[in-house]
Amino acid sequence: MKRSLRRQIERKINQTWTSKDRMDRGTVGVAVIFPKDAFADVPTWTPGPGFGALNNESVSNSAFIRDNGDGTETIVVGGIGPAQRPGRDGGVWTEEEVWTVTAPVEAFDGCGVGNSVQGITSMMDKPEAVIHREPYAGHPLEALETYWENFQKRWGFQPEGELRFEGGWPFGEGREWAYFVCTPDSYHDEGNEVVMLNRVLRLADLFGAEVRVYPYNLQKRQITGPLGDTIRRTYIRNVKNAPALQK
Numbered sequence: 001m002k003r004s005l006r007r008q009i010e011r012k013i014n015q016t017w018t019s020k021d022r023m024d025r026g027t028v029g030v031a032v033i034f035p036k037d038a039f040a041d042v043p044t045w046t047p048g049p050g051f052g053a054l055n056n057e058s059v060s061n062s063a064f065i066r067d068n069g070d071g072t073e074t075i076v077v078g079g080i081g082p083a084q085r086p087g088r089d090g091g092v093w094t095e096e097e098v099w100t101v102t103a104p105v106e107a108f109d110g111c112g113v114g115n116s117v118q119g120i121t122s123m124m125d126k127p128e129a130v131i132h133r134e135p136y137a138g139h140p141l142e143a144l145e146t147y148w149e150n151f152q153k154r155w156g157f158q159p160e161g162e163l164r165f166e167g168g169w170p171f172g173e174g175r176e177w178a179y180f181v182c183t184p185d186s187y188h189d190e191g192n193e194v195v196m197l198n199r200v201l202r203l204a205d206l207f208g209a210e211v212r213v214y215p216y217n218l219q220k221r222q223i224t225g226p227l228g229d230t231i232r233r234t235y236i237r238n239v240k241n242a243p244a245l246q247k
Contacts (some may be wrong), residue, residue, distance in 0.1 A: 002201055005211060009193055012215040013184060019218055025185050028193070029223040030200050032209045032234075033171045035161060043147055046142035047100070053162065054113065057062040061208035062141055063117050065107075074102045077117045077233040078141035085121055088133050096136035103129035119208040157234050171212075178203065178234040179227065 054063035087093035112119030214225035
């Protein structure tokens with residue numbers, strides 16, 4: 001597989017390598033698509049029917065949203081606080097919590113929860129918001145996040161899943177994925193094509209994953225394939241400290 005994949009990567013790089021005045025020449029994307037049962041032991045939890053991920057996060061999503069169909073939304077966020085706000089008992093807030101907030105859609109404007117889940121605490125200033133708070137410790141969201149934190153420590157990354165605002169599952173429903181991008185002529189790149197090849201092969205071997213290689217379109221300035229112009233690069237940090245990637 002290594003020889004075949006290397007040829008595919010080199011072929012895609014060479015398609016745009018002829019443009020000598022472009023720093024993005026030779027860019028290539030490689031998707032590692034995991035089997036549906038690759039993470040069968042992951043704890044699962046949802047706040048209820050109709051909820052989806054609040055953001056385009058990785059599989060460790062801890063924020064959910066539902067349109068209630070009556071001009072209101074409900075947002076559920078885990079791991080909140082402590083913050084400079086009163087605790088559930090009116091005293092000092094000392095422990096992390098799970099918040100469920102229902103309010104008119106426009107009331108969420110400016111709360112910033114799309115960028116940081118901690119922004120949900122600003123909803124305390126909205127009298128129209130109905131807020132339910134419960135302990136994070138022992139909640140199913142804690143088990144879910146702990147799983148993915150341990151996965152990150154072991155593997156150096158977390159897989160991606162559904163892109164809620166960008167067309168659903170890019171590689172088929174229920175197929176989590178990792179996406180590596182290499183630009184050989186750019187010093188900004190995370191690693192050259194050899195580094196990428198070795199990481200991809202290791203993941204494919206350990207997970208029985210499918211691998212797809214996508215060339216770059218110089219005119220559109222984007223990699224072809226199901227991700228379009230949404231380049232979600234998978235950076236494997238601290239590879240030396242990710243024991244599962246060591247042969």
